[in-house]
Amino acid sequence: MFLRFFSSYWLTVVLLLLMGLAAAIATFIENDFGTNTARIFFYESWWFGLVLFFTCLNIALIIYKTKMWKSFPKFTFHLSFLLIFFGALSTHFFGIEGTFSLRKGEIKDIFLSSEPYIQIEFIKNNKSEKANIAFRANAWKNRLDKTLILNGEKINLKLIEARVLKEGLATKSELEIELAFKGEKKKIILNEEFQKEPKKSIVSFNQGEIKIGYGPTPLKLPFSILLKEFKTNYYPGGYAPAGYSSDIKIKDKIYNISMNKPLRVEKYAIYQSSFSEDEAVFWINKDPGKIPTYIGYALLFLGLILNILDPKSRLQTLIKKTKKLTALTVLLLTLPYSALYGSTYEEVYLKDLKDNSVELSKKFSKLTVQSRSGRMKPMDTLCKEIMYKISGKDSLYGLSANQLVLGMFTHQRLWKHIPIIKIKTKELKEIVGLEKSEKLAKFDDFFEGQTYKLELLVNEALKTSPSKRGEFEKDLIAVDERLNITLMTFYGLFFKLFPDSLDWNAPWKSVDEIFKNPTNESEEFLSKEVMKFMDFVFERDFKQAIKPLESIDAHAKKFGNENYIDATKLKIELLLNDLKVFSSLIKWYILFGFLTLLLGFTQILKKKLIPKWTNSAIYFIFILLFTVHTAGILGRWYISGFIPMSNTYESIIYISWSCALAGLILFKRSFLGLGAALFMAGIFAFVAHLGGIDPEITPLVPVLDSFWLSIHVSIITASYGFLALSAIVGALILTLYAISRKIKINYNQIKYLAYIVEISLIIGLSLLVIGNFIGGIWANESWGRYWGWDPKETWTFVSIALYTAITHYRLIKQYYCILNFALFSLLGFGSILMTYFGVNFYLAGLHSYAKGDPVPIPLWIYVVVCAIFVLYIFALRNKNQIKKEF
Secondary structure, eight states: OHHHHHTOHHHHHHHHHHHHHHHHHHHHHHHHHOHHHHIIIIITSHHHHHHHHHHHHHHHHHHHHTTGGGSHHHHHHHHHHHHHHHHHHHHHHHOEEEEEEEETTOEEEEEEEEEEEEEEEEEETTEEEEEEEEOOOOSSOOOOEEEEEETTEEEEEEEEEEEEEEETTEEEEEEEEEEEETTEEEEEEEEOOOSSOOOOEEEEETTEEEEEEEEEEEEEEEEEEEEEEEEEEEOTTSSSEEEEEEEEEETTEEEEEETTBOEEETTEEEEEEEEETTEEEEEEEEOTTHHHHHHHHHHHHHHHHHHHHOTTSHHHHHHHHHHHOOBOOOOOOOOOOOOOOOOHHHHHHHHHHHHHOHHHHHHHHTSEEEOTTSOEEEHHHHHHHHHHHHHSOSOBTTBOHHHHHHHHHHOHHHHTTSOOEEOOOHHHHHHHTOOTTOOEEOGGGGEETTEETTHHHHHHHHHSOGGGOOHHHHHHHHHHHHHHHHHHHHTTTTOEEEOOSSOTTSOOEEHHHHHHOOOSHHHHHHHHHHHHHHHHHHTTOTTTTHHHHHHHHHHHHHHSGGGSOOHHHHHHHHHHHHHTHHHHHHHHHHHHHHHHHHHHHHHHHHTOOOOHHHHHHHHHHHHHHHHHHHHHHHHHHHHHSSOSOSSHHHHHHHHHHHHHHHHHHHOTTBHHHHHHHHHHHHHHHHHHTSTTOOOOOOOOOGGGOSHHHHHHHHHHHHHHHHHHHHHHHHHHHHHHHHTTTTSOOOHHHHHHHHHHHHHHHHHHHHHHHHHHHHHHHHHHHHHSOSOOOOHHHHHHHHHHHHHHHHHHGGGOTTTOOHHHHHHHHHHHHHHHHIIIIIHHHHSOSTTOOOOSOOOOOOHHHHHHHHHHHHHHHHHHHTGGGSOOOO
């Protein structure tokens, strides 16, 4: 009875869902009530530990019952979880960690604990004795009533109240304590200190005094550490740090520590954490669980990879089945637009600028300019960013981005009354004086004399909580930003074209700085050249304007040294800008996805096989699109110098690529499968180009400059493509069930799609697990902890638990059916969307953009969820129309 219950598959699914649900709820608790509350009542609670224990017991008993050791891959990765759990227990109960900071020349042999303590010192007759009480305050329930014996005297410490105060992303605790000594009782308020020893308050009694504080306590090291040197390296010419490192001395040996390069000495690991003013900040830990944990990780990776390759595995069995079956899988999107503008002088000016400045604009586009973050890029990239930010368009009035920016910079007065600034809401259009049908406003529309019409409204909108901002407030803030960008373009504040002639590593200067404050003869000459350039362009003598432009470029080439863009990189970036690879792929992916899905459904409805050459032709087109997509990613990688997955835009483009890759691998013989893969690749590419996502290439922050980043992000993001594919194929299964009352559906088609869903789930889940645990290695190697229950980490855990439950659902044979399996695969992708998008905007944490103040949940989410369940109800009604599931 015991063995049957604790080794049952339904218990596996229940435990996984319970863990996932608890972790998901805890992220919202943490966001609203602080990390300690979530840890005490969820992550580190006795009941959550019990769930983990029973999960491990369940795994162990299933291994025993099924004699899993007969299948080495399956046995290896299931056993790995038991080792990882053992390692985690060792780290949790026996590990120590904390932080310390050093100034140059300073020496220390202590560090401060990561956990807070109530630190008490009793002084009587010039004798003192200290004690520490570990205590983490939470927002819900706190209890502390403790009697201490110090200097032979009894002192009672009782907690009256603990308040958890939220300060932006962080929470801070405030304790009200009652101290009792020989009949005397006194109260004191303690404020929690972080990463520094707390200042102790003095409470005087008739027969002694007590010093008391709340915060990290000092812990002794078996060696002393001396900081000899701290260095910060910046990206050439910029303000963004490329990395920082410290030279420290321990026992007469000099060591170098930097981000992602810790020092291990006498069972301690020391990490370069950060820096503040003149101090270097370090993290230190002693981790007895590292070896079993890393062995567990190694077995996990080995087992999952071998399981994918094992000819007897479930995955390979499903792949063989799909080869014996044939079948099958949606939206078209093209948004052409145009803009017209008229007026005599302006018409002549715009036509002249469009027709005659082509050569000049090409030379202008190749100038090297420094971004605010320090990246060196061609002017062409900056101009495209400016145009898109201001107008939301790639071209305007027949002008390229370079021509438009040339005009704005050299003829401000005219461009102030040409419509170029995008407005969305009709309320704002009314305030500005724009017709409802018009989409672009003039710069002058926002001013009455010297008065800015939107000033008060913008200030009010900025004061409003993000969760209470409507479309009008959002548009106000966005338009205010566009006006600022327009103004900065007029005055050349973005055009950082001029390297320092004395210090090549100094930030480059903008046109505005050269005009206002030339510091030497070279800069005075450049300011005159810029003036000549502006005059020639203003007079539309575009050929003459080329010469001063060449002087500006020659200065950059001479004094910019290695900052000046490499010729090959320049060509590739200009080519990517011209081709608009990723945005262009949207319509082709969606167009061919729609047509392929149409062919798949035609095949089902008319019960006729489509000629093989059609399938081959579509597959060949798919390969071409995928090749272009891959080339675009490689080009961006070459330009930036690191794998392009460090921001939202890049990672969504990579998810789109992984959807296409999944389609190529799984759907060579399936119209519905190819169509679904193409369509999902197009949808993700479309999402990457939504207004709130910035495609700009930026320098890599130091913590991301790691080998493990490339592996972690690429694998975990690739998993999203396979899981997305399983979701859309699951939706196709529901659709086929829903229409099966009127149209006879071949059961083999349903079976084929179910196999494909399971294959996608197994590959996607395997990649998700491998990528997630590699992230644990990265975190441990970079800053000394595998897992911090950060919201994005936690929602990855939720996704793993949920998808593991879904893939094991088929083992509960009495409840399994394809229809429910399809629904679960579709709903499961909601956890991925929450992990990738939701956390960024609804939860405050290390990986997110939220400030703890969520924006409203969009209406479309409710609509989509309702639509899924309506589809499921129709499908359920027709369940018996299709042959009973296998």
